[in-house]
Amino acid sequence: MPNEFFILMKPELVLTGIIFLLLFIKLGKGLKNDTLLLLIQVLLLLNFIGGFFFNKEGVLFDGMYQTSALIALQKNILSLAVYLISLLFADWFKKQEHMPEFFVLMLSAMLGMFFLISSGNLLMFFLALELATIPVAAMANFDLDKKRSSEAAMKMILSSAFSSGILLFGISLVYGSTGSISFAELPGLLNGSPLQILALVFLFSAFAFKLSIVPFHLWTADVYEGSPMATTAFLSVISKGAVAFIFMATLYKVFQPMHEVWYNMVMILSIATMVIGNLFALRQQNIKRFLAFSSIAQVGFILVGLSSNSIEGTTSVVYFILIYVFSNLAAFGVAAAIASNTGKENIDDYKGLYRTNPFLSWVLALALFSLAGIPPTAGFFGKLFLLTAGASKGSFLFITIAALNMIISLYYYLRVIRAVFMDQNDEPIEKIRIEPSAKFALMICGAGIILVGLLSWIYDYIQNLV
Amino acid sequence: MMEPGLYHMLFISATLFFIGVYGFFTRRNLVTMLMSVELVLNSVNLNFIAFNKYLWYDKMDGLFFTIFVIAIAAAEAAVAIAIIINLYRSHNSIDVENAEELKY
Numbered sequence: 001m002p003n004e005f006f007i008l009m010k011p012e013l014v015l016t017g018i019i020f021l022l023l024f025i026k027l028g029k030g031l032k033n034d035t036l037l038l039l040i041q042v043l044l045l046l047n048f049i050g051g052f053f054f055n056k057e058g059v060l061f062d063g064m065y066q067t068s069a070l071i072a073l074q075k076n077i078l079s080l081a082v083y084l085i086s087l088l089f090a091d092w093f094k095k096q097e098h099m100p101e102f103f104v105l106m107l108s109a110m111l112g113m114f115f116l117i118s119s120g121n122l123l124m125f126f127l128a129l130e131l132a133t134i135p136v137a138a139m140a141n142f143d144l145d146k147k148r149s150s151e152a153a154m155k156m157i158l159s160s161a162f163s164s165g166i167l168l169f170g171i172s173l174v175y176g177s178t179g180s181i182s183f184a185e186l187p188g189l190l191n192g193s194p195l196q197i198l199a200l201v202f203l204f205s206a207f208a209f210k211l212s213i214v215p216f217h218l219w220t221a222d223v224y225e226g227s228p229m230a231t232t233a234f235l236s237v238i239s240k241g242a243v244a245f246i247f248m249a250t251l252y253k254v255f256q257p258m259h260e261v262w263y264n265m266v267m268i269l270s271i272a273t274m275v276i277g278n279l280f281a282l283r284q285q286n287i288k289r290f291l292a293f294s295s296i297a298q299v300g301f302i303l304v305g306l307s308s309n310s311i312e313g314t315t316s317v318v319y320f321i322l323i324y325v326f327s328n329l330a331a332f333g334v335a336a337a338i339a340s341n342t343g344k345e346n347i348d349d350y351k352g353l354y355r356t357n358p359f360l361s362w363v364l365a366l367a368l369f370s371l372a373g374i375p376p377t378a379g380f381f382g383k384l385f386l387l388t389a390g391a392s393k394g395s396f397l398f399i400t401i402a403a404l405n406m407i408i409s410l411y412y413y414l415r416v417i418r419a420v421f422m423d424q425n426d427e428p429i430e431k432i433r434i435e436p437s438a439k440f441a442l443m444i445c446g447a448g449i450i451l452v453g454l455l456s457w458i459y460d461y462i463q464n465l466v
Numbered sequence: 467m468m469e470p471g472l473y474h475m476l477f478i479s480a481t482l483f484f485i486g487v488y489g490f491f492t493r494r495n496l497v498t499m500l501m502s503v504e505l506v507l508n509s510v511n512l513n514f515i516a517f518n519k520y521l522w523y524d525k526m527d528g529l530f531f532t533i534f535v536i537a538i539a540a541a542e543a544a545v546a547i548a549i550i551i552n553l554y555r556s557h558n559s560i561d562v563e564n565a566e567e568l569k570y
Contacts, residue, residue: 123527123530123531123534126531126534126535126538127534127538130538130541130542134541134542134545137545137546137549138545138548138549141549141552144552145556146556147556147557147567148567148568150549150552150553150556150557150565151553151557151565151567151568152568153549153552153553154496154549154550154553154562154565155568157542157545157546157549158490158496158499158500158503158546161500161503161542161546162490162503162506164538164542165486165503165506165507165510166506168506168507168510168535169483169506169509169510169513171510171531172510172513172514172517172528172531173513175514175517175522175527175528175531176513176517176521179521179522179525180525180527181527181531221568222568225568226567226568
């Protein structure tokens with residue numbers, strides 16, 4: 001029925017509409033950057049609000065595309081994050097000569113992620129994953145005249161091309177051993193034969209590349225440091241969130257018959273990710289690299305919740321990613337405001353920031369407390385639910401290691417907070433003029449960090465959707 | 467003379483896959499690294515076609531997948547080469563060893 005097509009594919013169609021609109025605006029080149037950015041922000045806000053209406057559960061194209069209330073919520077989280085990015089990095093966007101292209105690339109990648117979350121077939125999944133990664137490599141190269149930017153883009157495109165090769169090899173083995181690539185048929189056909197375990201390992205390593213789980217994390221820090229700040233924020237929040245959602249869906253639904261196999265894989269990789277992410281974060285001086293390793297460690301915690309293979313697992317992962325969006329975007333927003341005004345990216349330069357920029361300091365402190373998981377902030381509840389979900393499997397050694405890692409992570413998060421609030425500095429960063437839109441977005445992030453934890457109905461709401 | 471069977475095909479494609487992986491890790495020239503990735507992707511194509519021909523000839527998913535893989539590989543190579551050209555402009559080299567600003 002044609003009507004159903006429009007309702008079910010609404011998020012993708014709206015996004016495609018915005019992309020085409022931006023392309024046409026670029027052709028006309030009548031608008032100034034300021035007006036155009038405002039227009040884009042309004043469109044993205046409408047896209048986010050529109051995501052709440054007319055959501056229906058259903059399947060399209062013979063099971064290729066599926067959607068449900070939970071999937072609609074996941075898409076809404078990503079839309080919110082993109083809206084916040086368009087506000088937070090306004091300063092940087094206005095200086096760009098080719099700003100519409102950046103948004104076209106970013107929204108194309110978003111479109112890929114929407115299809116990725118909704119995919120019901122390995123072919124659709126692969127196409128969506130490529131649509132979600134290729135534009136990001138171009139976004140990483142957006143500072144065309146900077147050496148670091150092109151180096152970051154090179155590392156990104158090569159590692160993602162290689163990982164998609166591995167992914168495809170895994171898919172071909174799945175096809176060979178079962179004769180099907182549809183998510184609906186696969187669970188009945190998988191029986192845990194050695195060939196299927198090998199296929200699972202290949203698929204797993206491809207996911208690990210995209211999520212930067214430890215043996216495959218080496219590109220992360222370099223790409224994060226070299227790319228423009230808006231791209232880094234997009235990569236660390238939206239791209240990671242989308243891949244975590246589909247990773248969860250694949251493991252829980254498609255590979256359910258093999259859950260004893262993947263439980264061990266998730267556990268080992270989770271421990272490695274938390275430990276190595278934390279240990280490398282300890283010695284970072286550059287704030288972007290520091291946030292890169294902290295985000296690697298956070299993925300380790302997401303894997304703890306994911307290992308539980310239950311409704312609580314799904315709920316806690318979605319809930320944690322909502323919190324992670326607010327906390328990480330707030331941290332990147334503050335870093336971007338400082339970097340675009342003064343060019344300083346080192347943690348040592350942040351000493352004495354509180355005396356000159358109290359607002360930025362408080363937002364940064366809130367974000368880092370939330371990432372570390374300290375009680376009044378939402379990050380504490382997110383981590384609590386993740387660990388509780390993980391503990392339901394009964395492997396308490398695993399949960400103990402995760403809890404110990406939370407304590408290690410406190411050290412390096414508090415190191416930044418100490419530099420901002422307590423360390424003396426004769427030449428602190430001068431008072432920074434923050435863009436009004438960026439200030440507004442930072443306030444949303446700050447409110448989100450506190451409220452998402454305190455309003456308990458949000459967790460219940462997600463749980464009801466699962 | 468022996469008819470080539472599924473195992474021969476799988477052997478060739480696995481060999482191609484590992485040659486690609488080996489090339490990706492050992493070569494230092496960016497274009498050669500990209501070629502190695504293409505080898506990996508083509509080994510996947512062979513795999514799909516072999517499985518389709520010998521095991522699942524009534525299910526055409528494998529063939530369709532191959533067509534899409536070829537198209538995506540072309541798109542990926544286009545973006546990758548654009549990035550490599552830009553890297554060449556700023557570094558005057560396409561050797562990965564020379565792109566070393568970002569470390570540790």
